[in-house]
Amino acid sequence: MSVRISGVDLPKSKRGVIGLTYLYGVGKSLSKRILCSIGIDENKKVESWSDDDISKIRKYISDHIKIEGELRSEIQFHIKRLMDIGCYVGTRHRKCLPLRGQKTKNNCRTRKGRKKTVANKKKVAT
Numbered sequence: 001m002s003v004r005i006s007g008v009d010l011p012k013s014k015r016g017v018i019g020l021t022y023l024y025g026v027g028k029s030l031s032k033r034i035l036c037s038i039g040i041d042e043n044k045k046v047e048s049w050s051d052d053d054i055s056k057i058r059k060y061i062s063d064h065i066k067i068e069g070e071l072r073s074e075i076q077f078h079i080k081r082l083m084d085i086g087c088y089v090g091t092r093h094r095k096c097l098p099l100r101g102q103k104t105k106n107n108c109r110t111r112k113g114r115k116k117t118v119a120n121k122k123k124v125a126t
Contacts, residue, residue, distance in 0.1 A: 003019070003046050003047075003049060003054055005020075005023060005054075005057065005058055005061065006023065006058075006061065006062075006067055006068050007068060007069075008022055008023055008024075008068065010022055010023075010046050011046060012045070012046050012047040013045065013046075013047065014045065014046055015042065015043055015044070015045060015046075016031070016035055016040060016041070016042050016043070016044050016045070016046055016049070017031045017032055017035065017042040017043075018031075019031075019046040020034060020035070020057075023061075023067050023068060024067055024068050024071060024072065025065070025066060025067040025068065025071040026061075026065070026067060030065070034057065034060055034061065034065075035057075037060065038053070038056045038057060038060055040053050040056075040057075079093055096111060096112060096113070097111060097112065098111050
């Protein structure tokens with residue numbers, strides 16, 4: 001039986017702490033906090049969780065944490081707000097350039113995309 005939490009299948013063979021990190025918005029420290037507050041051993045494998053444990057995890061996550069679609073939409077809303085007010089970070093988002101002060105002369109290919117070659121002007125033959 002696979003464990004499914006908010007539309008994501010967790011890997012069976014992983015430890016509980018690592019398995020919960022497969023959810024968008026849940027890192028290692030947050031997954032430790034979730035399991036500690038519920039009272040499940042973090043070294044226990046996902047496949048050995050009982051139905052009661054799974055339901056406790058689902059309830060805790062739905063009550064206390066934003067994950068997956070809700071978190072993604074909130075982040076997109078924040079980016080759109082920055083673009084609308086026209087702040088520096090918003091304009092960098094609009095131009096698809098790095099946001100946090102990195103140099104752009106040589107690097108940042110992942111953000112800018114593939115090189116766009118600009119041809120030289122042809123010289124007029126006399």
